[in-house]
Amino acid sequence: MLPLRIVRCVASTWSPSPPSCSASSPLSPASLLRAAGASRSRFRAMASYSSGSGKPQRLLFRQLFEKESSTYTYLLADLGHPEKPAVLVDPVDKTIDRDLTLIKELGLKLIYAMNTHVHADHVTGTGIIKGKVPGVKSVISKTSSAKADHFVEHGDKICFGDLFLEVRATPGHTLGCVTYVTGDGPDQPNPRMAFTGDALLIRGCGRTDFQGGSSHQLYHSVHSQIFTLPKDTLLYPAHDYKGFSVTTVGEEMLYNPRLTKDEETFKSIMENLNLPYPKMIDVAVPANMACGLQDLPSKV
Numbered sequence: 001m002l003p004l005r006i007v008r009c010v011a012s013t014w015s016p017s018p019p020s021c022s023a024s025s026p027l028s029p030a031s032l033l034r035a036a037g038a039s040r041s042r043f044r045a046m047a048s049y050s051s052g053s054g055k056p057q058r059l060l061f062r063q064l065f066e067k068e069s070s071t072y073t074y075l076l077a078d079l080g081h082p083e084k085p086a087v088l089v090d091p092v093d094k095t096i097d098r099d100l101t102l103i104k105e106l107g108l109k110l111i112y113a114m115n116t117h118v119h120a121d122h123v124t125g126t127g128i129i130k131g132k133v134p135g136v137k138s139v140i141s142k143t144s145s146a147k148a149d150h151f152v153e154h155g156d157k158i159c160f161g162d163l164f165l166e167v168r169a170t171p172g173h174t175l176g177c178v179t180y181v182t183g184d185g186p187d188q189p190n191p192r193m194a195f196t197g198d199a200l201l202i203r204g205c206g207r208t209d210f211q212g213g214s215s216h217q218l219y220h221s222v223h224s225q226i227f228t229l230p231k232d233t234l235l236y237p238a239h240d241y242k243g244f245s246v247t248t249v250g251e252e253m254l255y256n257p258r259l260t261k262d263e264e265t266f267k268s269i270m271e272n273l274n275l276p277y278p279k280m281i282d283v284a285v286p287a288n289m290a291c292g293l294q295d296l297p298s299k300v
Ligand SMILES: N[C@@H](CCC(=O)N[C@@H](CSS)C(=O)NCC(=O)O)C(=O)O
Pocket: 069, 119, 120, 121, 198, 204, 205, 206, 207, 208, 239, 241, 273, 275, 276, 277, 278, 279, 280
């Protein structure tokens, strides 16, 4: 377990011209913060898999679903980098083989298996992935107090190739929840994309009745860290129970039935959800505090 931070930004506000990254040596600060210099003509040859503006994008993006817990896992990779470095956000133990087969078929190099928070309804796939793919590092927020290889905090950047994700602290569903947001810059995905975990669900939000949850914190997290993103930012939650797959900041600011209300009304809504505890909570939380069997021997 290394206390190594992935990249620490000097301030919690985002630079308009963020540094570019490279995954050739993912943990070296020099490669993580390499000055922008990649050839734009190289980008034009890349296939576009993201829902961008028509301009060819270097991001490969896949939304993957685990149906028992209604969990979304996200695969992102930099196709513009020779190694095609990739990250998985919120992998689930039950769908690891599917995800790793896809990564292999697409010729990607998985470097980080990341969690938005300590999940209560399913066991994360990060620990088992580490055992199956040598070199993959697990990532979770420091505030979560869970085990992982790397702990991130608000303001950090997680680089894969020349793309990166910003870390935004969005506590409220749990104390350690973070939202990962694609970078702000000319060669980063446009529109931006935010992986909100359980902080913001489509037309809903994460419950706040256990794991250090707080409706006060969640209200302020969403309003200060998610609703301040550009309105066309695509929002991808960790769960959906209604058949939705993606939303936008603008859409949720208009139509989210909880977070469009004033804070007192929001608190009252959250106090009266009356949801049963997740079926797997007693298994999932202890396992996920160890990042899902973090220290399994390799080649499980
Ligand atoms: N029935 C499911 C758990 C459903 C649930 O509680 N979902 C959580 C996110 S996973 S901890 C939640 O925050 N839901 C908010 C909502 O409004 O539904 C199970 O037993 O696993």
